[in-house]
Amino acid sequence: MTFDLLIKNGTVLDGASNQAYKADIGINGNLIRVVGNLRGASAGQIIDASGLFVAPGFIDIQNHSDSYLTLLEIPSMESLVTQGITTILVGHCGTSLAPLSTPEALKSIQKWRSLAGANVNWQTFEEYLGTLKNYPLGVNVTSLVGHATVRRGLLSDQIRAATPEEILIIEKQIADSFEAGAKGVSLGLVYAHEANSSEEELLSVAKMVASNEKMLSVHLRSEGGHVVEALEEVIGLAEKSGCDLKISHFKIRGSQNYGYLDEALSVIDRAYQRGVSVFFDVYPYTTSWTVLYTYLPKWAYEGGKKSILQNIKEPSSRKKIIDHLSRQETNLGSVFIATSETNPGLTGRTLSQIAANQEVTAQEALLNVLEATATHAIVFDRNLSESVMLALLKHPLGVIGTDGAGYDFSFSPTHGLVHPRCFGTMPRFLSLIREKNLMSWPEAIKKITSRPAEKMKLKNRGRLAAGLVADVVVFDPHTVGSRATYENPYQQADGISYVVINGKISFAVREPAQRVTAGQLLLN
Ligand SMILES: [Zn+2]
Structure with a gap:
């Protein structure tokens, strides 16, 4: 037998079986032809996977490459490919790059990225996908x-609420x-422009999702005290x-709220x-990456950017916000500015450092940062618990998602300091399997392959x-x-040896240096 690509001598975790087994994989074109003993077969290219695991390509069901605009700017998405990701689902947290019935629609991404340089020339979802099809995509892409x-x-x-x-x-x-091919709808209920949707409106969306057998992906209204x-x-x-x-x-944010874990999981169970039909995705980190204005009380930000700035300025509302922040956040000072496109000088500084510099409290410093960045600041906050994270990773209804975006390996002030999950979610999850024995390898692989695919x-x-299509990752379980x-x-990341996408070694x-961009737009 002759193949284009032969992966031999590996230990296969096929995404379906509960056992790992020794097998070779023969690939022709973009398809897997044989999984079995292929001793004696020849091939144009051979990968010797002795001592390594061979798994389906990892599927990231919660990816933000579109709303961070890197899908358009860095379509090769090296930070995803090199961690073994072969397919992503974008369009999350209420925001997608289409449909754009008016130019205003694109402003829903402004909380993550400024629109300067957004090269957008489509309106409908169909036109968007038509454009994206011609991009040199590093991974397979599909969108909500x-x-x-x-x-x-x-x-x-x-x-306001939408009218009938x-x-x-x-x-x-x-x-x-x-x-046109959208996989479902996303909601971002915490954000200003959706917080006022009526139940009738949300239910109409959910019913459309149900009748079309699609998925509803939701950023919850609260991840803290009201989770x-x-x-x-x-x-x-x-x-x-x-x-x-x-x-x-x-996730559950804030140490005062970790105790809600059992109740939250029992609501889901x-x-x-x-x-x-409910499930969730989780990332294996205890630091969140958050739009800074969502720290304010809801009334202070639900009017959008202009009213946030007004509420910060006006003394009586400013005082109310500071009282709220003092009650809510136990460790505001350690919040770290990751990206502030409108004021890059703040990148890498904590609210404590900014507060000391300005001789104000951390709460005051937070409001000053919102003013200095015209509300466009993204922060890292070490406000998650390791034991909650591990419980969520292990939970049978949990799958793993990066909630990150694709980048290349060069720092740019526009992107700032991005969350390490953009580069290491899947390898870090696998290292936790090895180090903490969280679950069996076959079960761990299902959480990043067959479950999200289903x-x-x-x-x-x-x-x-x-x-099936030949999306394959070869990795070293020891490293x-x-x-x-x-x-x-x-x-x-360490330990990812080969990533094959649509039959090509990516x-x-x-x-x-041999990398190729072999991703495709997935419409069905
Ligand atoms: Zn979100």
Whole structure:
């Protein structure tokens, strides 16, 4: 037998079986032809995987490359390929790059990136995908449609519930996006432009998701003191509509709230037992990467950027905000400015340092940073618990998502200090499997391959079997891990030996210059 590519002598974790087994993999074109004993076969290219694990390409079901604009700027997405990711789902947290019924719609990404330099010349979801198809994509890409993007195209800067007529237009735009290939809808209920959506509006969206057999991916209204109510809200939407529900980047913020873990998980478990199709993604880090204005009380930011700045300026509302911050956040001073595009000099400084410099409290410093950056600041906050994180990684309804974006290996002031999860989520997860014995290797691999593939309805990816598309990762279980840090995230992961995407070797650790961009836009 002759193959284009032969991966031989490896230990296969195929994404379906509960056992690892020795097998060779024969690939022709973009398809896996054989998984079995291929001794004596010849091939154009041979990978010797002796001593290594061979797994399906990792699937990132929670990726932000579109809203950070790097999907357009750095479509090769090296930080994802080199950690073994072969397919991503973008369009999360209420925001996608289409449909753009008016130029206003794109402003839903402004909390993460300024629009300067956004090279956008499409309106509909179909036109967006048509453009993206011609990009040299490093990984396979598929997208949700963002609810905030749709409603902002319609309501512009108005912060209010949509009228029944507007709800019909929102439904039509979502239906057209589904028709073009969108995998579902995302909500970002914590953010200013969605916080005022009525239950009727959200339920209409959830029902559309259900009737089209798509996915609803939700950034919860609260990840802190009101996390249980926030879960009950979206599980209610899923239960009433019958839609598939994914909780995005599930976590519990703030040490005073860690105790809600058991109650939060029991709300999810009980819903699952009642037949609600609910699951969540989680990243293996205890530092969150957060839009700074979401630290304010909801009333202070739900009017959008202008009203945030007004509320900060006006003495009585300023005092109320500071009282709120003093009550909520135990360790505000350690919050670290990761990116401030409008004021790059703040990057890398903590609120304590800024406060000391300005001779004010950390709460005052936070408000000063929001003013100095016109509200566009993103921060790192060590506000998550290791034991909560481990419990979520282990939970049967949990899969792993980066909640990060694709970058290359060069620092730029525009991108600032990005979260290390953009470079190391999957290797770090695998290193935790090795070091903490969290679960078996086959179970861990399912959480980053076949489970997300099933949820995204990717029928021919996420497993290693004859006839499926050849997205394959070869890695060393003894050394796999992340080197990316908060101070220097731009570092390649350890232990990822080869990444094959659509049958082509996209990354080989010994020949880093040989990289090709073999990703495709996935429409179905
Ligand atoms: Zn989010």
